[in-house]
Amino acid sequence: MVRHIVYKWRKFSAAATLPRSGHPVKVTARAQRRMLNEVKKNPRVSAKDLQKCLASANIPVSKSTIRKTLNKNGFHGRIPQRKPLLSKKNIAADLKFAKENLDVPQQYWQNILWIDETINYS
Numbered sequence: 697m698v699r700h701i702v703y704k705w706r707k708f709s710a711a712a713t714l715p716r717s718g719h720p721v722k723v724t725a726r727a728q729r730r731m732l733n734e735v736k737k738n739p740r741v742s743a744k745d746l747q748k749c750l751a752s753a754n755i756p757v758s759k760s761t762i763r764k765t766l767n768k769n770g771f772h773g774r775i776p777q778r779k780p781l782l783s784k785k786n787i788a789a790d791l792k793f794a795k796e797n798l799d800v801p802q803q804y805w806q807n808i809l810w811i812d813e814t815i816n817y818s
Contacts, residue, residue, distance in 0.1 A: 722757060722761055723755075723757060723761060723765050724755075727750060727753075727755045727757065728765055728769070730749075730750065730753065730755075731746055731750065731762065731765060731766065732766075732769055732771070734746055734749055735766060735771050739771075740776070743759040743760075743762045743763050743766075743773075744759060746762050747759050747762060750762075
């Protein structure tokens with residue numbers, strides 16, 4: 697560690713931390729908090745919608761920068777799984793089945809192979 701300080705002193709005549717090279721950060725801490733709050737409120741919000749929201753607050757940021765910032769903070773873009781909606785007929789049938797089998801002992805249910813537990817290889 698001391699070696700680095702001596703090297704810096706000889707090369708730059710300063711032991712303090714020098715300014716870093718590279719482009720400054722585009723997203724401020726305030727803009728980042730705003731982005732994260734929007735995502736927490738609505739996890740299905742798109743990068744394009746976030747871009748519009750930030751543009752209305754005079755924070756011009758690209759969609760890729762928004763995605764990188766969200767990824768860095770643990771929010772990763774995923775496509776939500778589509779689940780079929782239950783019709784009134786299915787809900788009624790499920791309720792009827794549950795009421796009919798209310799008094800069936802626990803041992804009976806342990807001997808049943810449920811369809812969602814099978815593995816299909818094709």
